[in-house]
Amino acid sequence: MxxxxxxxxxxxxxxxxxxxxxxxxxxxxxxxxxxxxxxxxxxxxxxxxxxxxxxxxxxxxxxxxxxxxxxxxxxxxxxxxxxxxxxxxxxxxxxxxxxxxxxxxxxxxxxxxxxxHGKTGPLERAYSALVWGAPQSLKGTINANLARSQANRQKIAVVKTSGRHAVTHWQVKERFGPAQDPSVAALVECRLETGRTHQIRVHMAHIGHPLIGDQDYGTGFKTKANRLPPHLKDRVERFSRQALHAGLLAFAHPVTGETLRFESPYPSDFNDLLSGFRHF
The missing domain is CATH 3.30.2350.10 (Pseudouridine synthase)
Known part of the structure; x- marks a missing residue:
C-alpha cells in the first residue's frame, strides 16, 4: 500500500x-x-x-x-x-x-x-567537491536551513522557515571547460561551519552547482555528460558516487590539547575524474 x-x-x-x-x-x-x-x-x-x-x-x-x-x-x-x-x-x-x-x-x-563548529577552537573540516558548472564568484557562503524533504523523507531540502541552521563556505580552486568557456565544471573546496546531513550536497545543488555523480541531488544535470568529449563522458558515466572527498580534518586532542591536523590525498576514482576534467 x-x-x-x-x-x-x-x-x-x-x-x-x-x-x-x-x-x-x-x-x-x-x-x-x-x-x-x-x-x-x-x-x-x-x-x-x-x-x-x-x-x-x-x-x-x-x-x-x-x-x-x-x-x-x-x-x-x-x-x-x-x-x-x-x-x-x-x-x-x-x-x-x-x-x-x-x-x-x-x-x-x-x-x-x-x-x-570550530568557533573557539582549531576544529577544521574541508571537503573537495567536483561540481557541475563554475560559480561566477571565486568564493561565497551558503546560509540556508535544512530539513527532511516533504516530498521524499530520505532526502534533505533547503527550507525557508524552521529546519536546522546550516552554513557552508566554498571557494573555487579550478574551473574546467574549453579555453573559450571554462564553465563546464569546477573543483570547489567546501568548509563546514555546521555539520548537517547531506549539507554540502544540498547546499551546492541549491546554488545551481550540484556534485557530479550525485544520484539524489544532481540528476537534473545528467544530460550535461552528453556534451563532454568522449573520453571525459566515459569517466563521468563510470563515476558511481558523488564527487566529494573529506580531505582535511583538524582538531584539538581532547586529552592532551595538542592540535592535530590530517590531510588525505584524493582516492583513485576521484583523481581519475579530476584528471579527465583537467585535460578537457
Missing part, C-alpha cells in the same frame, strides 16, 4: 513485522586505513562505499563493525551500542577523514568541539 493511499472505513489491514535484529554490532575483519591512533582516539581514511554505523539496510559491513574488530572493547560507549565512539559522520559514498573516540573522555571532548 502506498503511504498516501486513502483508507476506507471497514477495511481490515494486516501488518507483517520483520524479525527483530540484534542491537549489538559484531566485529568484522574489514580492512581500514588508520591515519592516527592512540589510547584515546583513532583517525581513519574512509573509502567510498563504506557506511559509518549500522542502521536500516546496513546492519553489517560498516565502519563500526571494522573498528570493533580493530579496537576490540576500547571504543567509547557514549554513542550507544550501534554507534560506539562515533562523534561525526560522512556519507556512505563520500570518501575521507573521520575521527572516532576510543575513550569516554575523548568522546566528550570531541563532541564538544564538533558542537562548537
Amino acid at each position: 502506498e503511504p498516501k493511499h486513502r483508507v476506507n472505513e471497514g477495511w481490515e489491514i494486516a501488518i507483517t513485522l520483520p524479525e527483530p535484529v540484534d542491537a549489538d554490532p559484531e566485529a568484522e575483519a574489514i580492512p581500514i586505513t588508520v591515519v592516527f591512533e592512540d589510547a584515546h582516539l583513532i583517525v581513519v581514511d574512509k573509502p567510498a562505499g563504506l557506511v559509518v554505523h549500522p542502521g536500516a539496510g546496513n546492519w553489517t559491513g560498516t565502519l563500526v563493525n571494522a573498528l570493533l574488530h580493530h579496537c576490540g572493547d576500547s571504543l567509547s560507549g557514549i554513542g550507544g551500542v550501534k554507534r560506539p565512539g562515533i562523534v561525526h559522520r560522512i556519507d556512505k559514498d563520500t570518501s575521507g577523514l573521520l575521527v572516532v573516540a576510543k575513550s569516554d573522555e575523548a568522546h566528550q571532548g570531541l563532541a564538544a568541539q564538533f558542537a562548537d
Whole structure:
C-alpha cells in the first residue's frame, strides 16, 4: 500500500513485522586505513562505499563493525551500542577523514568541539567537491536551513522557515571547460561551519552547482555528460558516487590539547575524474 493511499472505513489491514535484529554490532575483519591512533582516539581514511554505523539496510559491513574488530572493547560507549565512539559522520559514498573516540573522555571532548563548529577552537573540516558548472564568484557562503524533504523523507531540502541552521563556505580552486568557456565544471573546496546531513550536497545543488555523480541531488544535470568529449563522458558515466572527498580534518586532542591536523590525498576514482576534467 502506498503511504498516501486513502483508507476506507471497514477495511481490515494486516501488518507483517520483520524479525527483530540484534542491537549489538559484531566485529568484522574489514580492512581500514588508520591515519592516527592512540589510547584515546583513532583517525581513519574512509573509502567510498563504506557506511559509518549500522542502521536500516546496513546492519553489517560498516565502519563500526571494522573498528570493533580493530579496537576490540576500547571504543567509547557514549554513542550507544550501534554507534560506539562515533562523534561525526560522512556519507556512505563520500570518501575521507573521520575521527572516532576510543575513550569516554575523548568522546566528550570531541563532541564538544564538533558542537562548537570550530568557533573557539582549531576544529577544521574541508571537503573537495567536483561540481557541475563554475560559480561566477571565486568564493561565497551558503546560509540556508535544512530539513527532511516533504516530498521524499530520505532526502534533505533547503527550507525557508524552521529546519536546522546550516552554513557552508566554498571557494573555487579550478574551473574546467574549453579555453573559450571554462564553465563546464569546477573543483570547489567546501568548509563546514555546521555539520548537517547531506549539507554540502544540498547546499551546492541549491546554488545551481550540484556534485557530479550525485544520484539524489544532481540528476537534473545528467544530460550535461552528453556534451563532454568522449573520453571525459566515459569517466563521468563510470563515476558511481558523488564527487566529494573529506580531505582535511583538524582538531584539538581532547586529552592532551595538542592540535592535530590530517590531510588525505584524493582516492583513485576521484583523481581519475579530476584528471579527465583537467585535460578537457
